[in-house]
Amino acid sequence: MVSGYGLKIKMKRNSSTKKEQQFWAFTFLFFPLMLLAIFVFIPILFSLGISFFNWELMASQQNFLGVNNYIEIFGDKIFYKAMLNTVLYTIGVVPIQTMLALFLAFVMNQKIRGRVFFRTAFYIPAVTSSVVTSIIFVAIYSKEGLLNSILGNFGFAANDWLTNPHTALISIMMLNIWTTSGYFMVSFLAGLQNIPNSLYEAAKLEGASRRQQFWHITVPMVRPVTYFVVVMSLIGCFQVFDQVFVMSDGGPNNATTTMAYYVYQNAFRYFRLGYGAATAIVLAGIIMIVTVIQKKYFPPNPY
Amino acid sequence: MVKSTLKYLILAFSLALIASCIRDKENTIRFSSWQSSPSEKRLTDSLLHCFSKKYPEYNVKFELIPGNYSEKIQLMLGTHSAPQVFYIKDFVAPSYLRYDVLQPLNEYIDKDTSFDIDDFYPQFLDAFTKNGIIYGIPKDFGCFVLFYNTDMFKAAGINDPPKDWAELEEFSRKLTKDANSDGKIDQYGIVVEPSIDKLMPFVFQNMGSFQDKDGNLTLNTPEFLEALEYYYGLYKKNIATIPTDVSMNNTEEVFGRKRAAMVISGGWFVPQLKDQYTDVNYKVAFLPKGKQMATIAFTVSYSSPKENLLKEESWKLLSYLTGKEGMKVWTSTGIAMPTRKSIAAQLDYINHPEYKYFMGSVDFAKVFQVEYNERWYSITQSAMQAIFYEEADIPQKLKQMEDDMKSLRIKK
Missing domain, CATH: 3.40.190.10 (Periplasmic binding protein-like II)
Incomplete structure (x- = not known):
């Protein structure tokens, strides 16, 4: 604490009035806040506004519709399909991805040979552009592609993963699990390194096995990180867009139309910006509700 | 210190302002x-x-x-x-x-x-x-015209391109073969695609249409149904393939890589054939005739x-x-x-x-335009995919397409 004390004294001596400090604080905050306002806050308010209009980009006049867009959403079959797809996608991806990330981090935290190599290998998909990974996976999933030729060795019939309506969504889920578990592995690694070694040593003395250590020390101790990871990946899953855009265009037969993709389609393909905005607001609402529920029933720190 | 910072800020701002004013x-x-x-x-x-x-x-x-x-x-x-x-x-x-x-x-x-x-x-x-x-x-x-591989035609003993629907099916059957007899077909008669623009020439050939003169949908008509059943039938009978079945991106590639003897494509395919698929010997022909000659432009x-x-x-x-x-x-x-x-x-x-x-196709080619909100394309695309990938019931899909599209009519 000595150094902290020293700093305090130094601050007092060199530094300035409160007013000046505030000036600097706002000077530094000004640009980020302005950028956030221009690119985030104002657009959010704007899209909320236009969701009440029959807003068409090229029309000279926009008609006010009130809540009619929202009423239409509730009768829109494709919207329900998109919502179902998104929920299925999230349910499929988030738990597997979180568990895989934690498991990878746990393994990477051990002293094993080639640890740095594996860490890099698992993290590379996270820093690769999603468009690039999507294109690679289009090739892997194709009928004469890598996945089928591997499965063919075990006697499975070739399946066209992305054009078969039963496997298209699962294929995109698998891709996403692969790309993002590496990313969340890093979060977990940071969390793991904060767990004091003494806990493990004590457990070892008591005769706890590796598995017991994992379930009774590691898992509870990284709970705040788990919370962060689950929230982030929930939001990411609800917004999944680029993989769908590149790999399947929402097809076949809307099997991979997700909510974010449907928003895009309405706004920019069907010339209906207002309706697109309304679907985006509904999506935002759903994400908010899910996050609140999660916070209430699965708090980051229950102890 | 505060003052000089302000000065820089103002300077930066005015620079940005000037930059945004530089125009053509x-x-x-x-x-x-x-x-x-x-x-x-x-x-x-x-x-x-x-x-x-x-x-x-x-x-x-x-x-x-x-x-x-x-x-x-x-x-x-x-x-x-x-x-x-x-x-x-x-x-x-x-x-x-x-x-x-x-x-x-x-x-x-x-x-x-x-x-x-x-x-x-x-x-x-x-x-x-x-x-x-x-x-x-x-x-x-x-x-759209018909491109056909002359080597494959010769090997199958066919001299001329198909002139009508019956010949198209007959030739496709003759041209479909399993060269190395491993139970997998190596060469298909024709390559098709679950897409509305490839289907429409057949509909027009069968005297059908997408919309009538007043703009009402005419999908749920015998002419449209017959054309779709014929088109899908080629695939169903296993004498036609689709690009995804042979892991390719588009029908042109399937033809260029010699997995199909015929393809429906346009003039944009010619340079590709000349640069990329130099070993393919091909000729061009009019699309085969149904009840009338037709294609889309x-x-x-x-x-x-x-x-x-x-x-x-x-x-x-x-x-x-x-x-x-x-x-x-x-x-x-x-x-x-x-x-x-x-x-x-x-x-x-x-x-x-x-x-x-x-140029000769101009006499009977139709420009395919639909007076419905762009969403009509997604709806027909989904329906075509359902028919090809899920073997959906065709008459029922056509009816459903009409129902889904009705409200999307562009007001005059």
Whole structure:
């Protein structure tokens, strides 16, 4: 604490009035806040506004519709399909991805040979552009592609993963699990390194096995990180867009139309910006509700 | 210290402000298009070069839009920043024409005596005309014809391309074979695609249509159903394949890699065959006849936004590009077919061994446009996929398509 004390004294001596400090604080905050306002806050308010209009980009006049867009959403079959797809996608991806990330981090935290190599290998998909990974996976999933030729060795019939309506969504889920578990592995690694070694040593003395250590020390101790990871990946899953855009265009037969993709389609393909905005607001609402529920029933720190 | 920081901030701001004010010269005509191949880009450049040589007093700036073209143009029109001259595809034209965003060209056409609007094939002009007002001038056209692999035809003992539906099926059966007898078919008769634009020629050949004259949908009709059943039947009977079944991106690739003996494609496929698939010996033919000869044609217009400070200048460029001089430069490489009768005659495409099938198709080709919100395309695409991938019941799908599309009709 000595150094902290020293700093305090130094601050007092060199530094300035409160007013000046505030000036600097706002000077530094000004640009980020302005950028956030221009690119985030104002657009959010704007899209909320236009969701009440029959807003068409090229029309000279926009008609006010009130809540009619929202009423239409509730009768829109494709919207329900998109919502179902998104929920299925999230349910499929988030738990597997979180568990895989934690498991990878746990393994990477051990002293094993080639640890740095594996860490890099698992993290590379996270820093690769999603468009690039999507294109690679289009090739892997194709009928004469890598996945089928591997499965063919075990006697499975070739399946066209992305054009078969039963496997298209699962294929995109698998891709996403692969790309993002590496990313969340890093979060977990940071969390793991904060767990004091003494806990493990004590457990070892008591005769706890590796598995017991994992379930009774590691898992509870990284709970705040788990919370962060689950929230982030929930939001990411609800917004999944680029993989769908590149790999399947929402097809076949809307099997991979997700909510974010449907928003895009309405706004920019069907010339209906207002309706697109309304679907985006509904999506935002759903994400908010899910996050609140999660916070209430699965708090980051229950102890 | 505070003061000097403020000074820098102000300086930075004014710099940013100045930077945003630097604009193009006042009379610069901005021109946008997409680009389907590098050679098309080169051709566009040289065409614009010809224009500026002839009219050095005009500045033209070419702003290429490499992807998501329609979305981008839409945004630019909506935000009042559209280029002065740009492409519009026939396919999306109805959606643009219903808004008051494009410049009516009639007065310029009437004034400009050298332009000669009657020289154009009427169906291409009609694609960009609404209630007698012309909103775009068709720059060129392409249409679906049949490409067939002459080596495969010879090996199967067939001399001529199929002339009607019965022959198309018969030949496809003969041409489908498992060369190495491993139980997997190596060569299919024809490659098709679960897509509405490949289906429509068959519908038109069967005297069917997508919409009737009053704009009502005619999907749920015997003519449409029969065409779809025939088209899907080729695939179902295993004498046709689809690109995804052989891990390829499009039908052209399947033909180019010799996995199918026939493909329905357009003039844009010719350069690809010459550069990429040099070992494929092929010939071109008209699409086989159903109850009548029919195919669909594709055309693209040059249009101008209504909100435009350089209307005269824009017309100058537009009329040059679609005029007799510009169109001759553009179509002389065969990248696309001319929409002016006089140019077709000048270039003698009517007698060209390949191009004569494109030019000859003009007599019975229809431009396929749908007067419904763009969503109609997603709906038909989904239905086609359901039929091909999930073996959905065809009559039921057609009925469902009509129901889903009814509310999307564009109001006149």
